[in-house]
Amino acid sequence: MTDIKVPQGQKIVSFSAVVTRANGRVENLGLIDHSHAYLLPVKLLKAITKVPANLERLFELRRMGAYGATIIPTGSASIDGGKAVFAGLVEAAGGNYISPKYIAFGQGNPTGTRITALVTDLALSGEIGAPGGVNLNTGQSARITGTPTQVTTTNSNDTMQVVGTITAGTALAIVEASLNTTSAFPYTSTVATQGVLSGTGTGTFTVTSSTNLPTASTNYQIDSEVFTGTSSGTTITITARGVNGSSAVSHANGSNIQACSVTGTGAAGLMAAKGDFAVINLATNDTLQLTAKIQFT
Numbered sequence: 001m002t003d004i005k006v007p008q009g010q011k012i013v014s015f016s017a018v019v020t021r022a023n024g025r026v027e028n029l030g031l032i033d034h035s036h037a038y039l040l041p042v043k044l045l046k047a048i049t050k051v052p053a054n055l056e057r058l059f060e061l062r063r064m065g066a067y068g069a070t071i072i073p074t075g076s077a078s079i080d081g082g083k084a085v086f087a088g089l090v091e092a093a094g095g096n097y098i099s100p101k102y103i104a105f106g107q108g109n110p111t112g113t114r115i116t117a118l119v120t121d122l123a124l125s126g127e128i129g130a131p132g133g134v135n136l137n138t139g140q141s142a143r144i145t146g147t148p149t150q151v152t153t154t155n156s157n158d159t160m161q162v163v164g165t166i167t168a169g170t171a172l173a174i175v176e177a178s179l180n181t182t183s184a185f186p187y188t189s190t191v192a193t194q195g196v197l198s199g200t201g202t203g204t205f206t207v208t209s210s211t212n213l214p215t216a217s218t219n220y221q222i223d224s225e226v227f228t229g230t231s232s233g234t235t236i237t238i239t240a241r242g243v244n245g246s247s248a249v250s251h252a253n254g255s256n257i258q259a260c261s262v263t264g265t266g267a268a269g270l271m272a273a274k275g276d277f278a279v280i281n282l283a284t285n286d287t288l289q290l291t292a293k294i295q296f297t
Contacts, residue, residue: 012153012295013069015177015275022285033069033117033275069275070117071294085181085272098181100272103144103164103290104129106176107136108279109223109256114175116224117274120246122260123221124176124274129185138169142183143268144290151293159295166290168282176276179292182269187212187259191251192234197222200248202238207257210234214259218267222257225249 017029071083085100106124108115115125128136129143146164150157162179191197194205207213213231217239220227225248228240236257241248259267273294282288 013273014293016291018289020287032277035069070119071273072271100179100181101146101148101162102180102183103146104178104180105174107173108175112173112279114276117276120244122226123258126256127188153295159293162292167287172282174280178274179272184268186268191253191255197251204235204237206234219260221260222251
């Protein structure tokens with residue numbers, strides 16, 4: 001998959017994975033997500049195209065030019081994103097001179113449910129550092145610090161690569177990952193009771209924990225929607241729905257909710273790139289080595 005040709009000027013994001021089970025068995029999962037959603041490993045392609053409807057869907061994705069893994073662009077004048085991160089790295093002197101080498105892992109919403117990565121996203125759907133500030137992965141105190149290097153895909157050193165390994169302290173079902181500028185976990189919890197999130201309006205709802213919940217106006221990610229809100233105790237007041245180009249949609253009680261950066265400070269920094277993939281189930285003491293690549297063409 002390293003010889004994929006793309007139009008000049010595009011940035012290609014890909015994620016590959018290797019799982020090492022607690023008994024020492026190594027499972028090389030290969031490419032698990034790519035910027036072009038219709039480009040798949042040969043083994044997976046053979047499996048899914050046995051069903052005619054799946055083959056038709058692949059052709060539809062090809063016609064649409066649909067993407068999978070993605071760079072998170074700057075959404076508006078008040079929201080920084082991946083473009084700001086990479087521009088800052090080039091400038092090497094500004095406020096965004098921070099390598100997005102910290103890898104976040106998510107379990108979807110609910111756990112094990114894949115949420116498609118979108119350019120409007122500002123966070124994962126269910127980062128494993130929570131809910132309620134309690135780490136779901138025993139023994140992990142922060143996001144994984146990856147090892148960044150330059151590697152060659154087409155032209156010399158045209159690709160940024162980050163490799164990081166997570167060890168499961170408990171059973172995990174991982175379906176998403178991202179590159180971030182900070183190692184700290186953001187506030188993440190679940191929706192306890194609500195009336196407004198079952199529709200598309202504003203108003204108040206409650207979360208299960210107020211530990212580390214920001215009180216100032218903050219963006220939050222829930223499923224594929226970003227909204228803005230303020231909090232008091234365990235009550236969040238929504239002031240704007242469908243922020244950053246996302247769509248206001250209905251959500252259920254128990255949904256994961258995660259704080260995300262408004263202007264590049266707080267809420268665990270900026271998410272520069274994100275991918276989603278079929279569930280990777282880890283048992284206690286299994287490890288997952290993730291390789292994220294961003295190719296500049």
